[in-house]
Amino acid sequence: MKPDAATQPGGQSLSRRVYRLTQRHRHWFFIGPALLILLAVVIYPIVFSTGVSLFRVTFASTSRPFVGLQNFERMLDNDDFLQSTFNTLYYVVFSVSGSFMLGFGAALLIRRISRGRDILRLILIIPITMAPIVVGLMWNWMLDPLFGLINWFLGLLGIPGQTLLAQASTARLMVVLVDIWQWYPLVFLIIEAGMATLPRAPYESARLEGVSSWMIFRRITLPMLRPVILVALLLRTVDAFRTFDIVRVMTDGGPALTTETLSLYLYRTAFTFNKLSRAAAGSILMLLVIGLISAMMFRFLYKDIEVG
């Protein structure tokens, strides 16, 4: 890219052409290295996984027969896979809606107060800064049947100690509640940042005309926040879909697989049962589903905002 390359005697037109070529493609000089690494650490593993899913591969075996789509068929036939898919959808539906309502509510409320706003906001976002595994371990302690704070509190109300994480009827709900506790700040932060950018004029004229708060919310705030809401929902959905850490330390999928998520099930398939190919097939299926979900949500999003 030396500017004087073009003025060197001899082969002027060639060096000029080379110069033009490098000028036209100079963005690759900046972007290229990062793209190469991303190809190596994202695309290649996915291609590798797709390949593995078509053969029968374990960590120990040396012969690797081609089996076509057999691994996918086995996976879709497997009750544990279907159970963990169902559980994952349960997490997605309840964790996303729960954290959305809490986070959205907190974002609406915090605009109505002035004194102490900063400190309250800081406290409210603590959970999202914690490692999910720390959150899970902490709530294990809170929910401990013998000396956890929750049961101590229930005891004060005259309710006997509960093993909330060991009962099939309550374990899944508990894990979802903890997930909501950790992630509602994501919605809160996104919605609050979105609301800070809203123009004031429509609000002022609506207030002058005596429009009720509820109608202002329905007719002005909600429509203008649409893209922000979609981003919050999209991120919460993909995060809930891949839940692993919290469940791993709280229940490890139990009791009786009632809290097993897809990630946990695939992890176990590969590393406990040594069925690498089948887990690879499952993870490709998972990728397809999450890709489909986010593609649909993105399409809604692109109608509203320009990305990139």
Next chain:
Amino acid sequence: MVVPVRERVLSYAILIAMAVLVLIPVVAGSLTAFKPQIIWISSPPVWFFEPTLENFEFVLITRQNWLHLRNSLIISIGSVVIALILGVPAAYGFARFRFRGSKGLMQWLISLRMIPPIVVGLPFYAMFLFLERATGLGLRDTHFGLILTYQTFLLPLVIWMMRGYFVELPAAMEESAMVEGYTRIGALWRVVLPVVWPGIVATALLNFIFAWNEFFLALILAGNNTSTLPMAAGTYIVRARVEWGNLFAVNLIIMMPVIVLTIFLRQQLVKGLTFGILE
């Protein structure tokens, strides 16, 4: 905004209730880290006691969790440095040059945020294993191996966040420097970087948090030499007997740097968590 008194009181009541629900487990749990062993599990909980640091001493020295702390630091800092070296120039490239497919590439980068870690973690384990068997080249249980895999989530994030900072700068800045005889690289180094420096620091710290809290890839790919702090925390849970005081000592060591960073980074937090989709 003028808010009726009743509405404001109600807002305070609900927000304070939520704050209390956040603080109770965090504070009560953290207190346990300073309790002597005999009152770890007393119920009702003991709120007033003479704080001790013996749990921290036990986990860091007796159980050698300082090694996990060291691994966490090496891996987090190392992966952030690599992500910055690769990602900052790429972000600059995306911010300054329009080329065919640039928009599509940026959207592809966002889509990487959606990939479940198991989808890359699983093949990484197998790839490292097969690579080692075939060539003897060991990436398994090395800091570098983990640093490499962490690029799957750190690198796209760095590019997206830094692109936002570069876009905000007028292109005239480098152009006038280039008129004065700087090359583009020279202009980038001498003129642009000093201005976006705070953005780089914020990006680095935020990415540090994500690497620091990471558990899943470490669980799959780390071994005795590279096991991180979040993995050490899990070792204090043995069925039927949990060493709560020690566990919370490790938890607190994981939490403290992040909470301190968050206080300074609240503005950037949204940017990082949303991948800059909201800009």
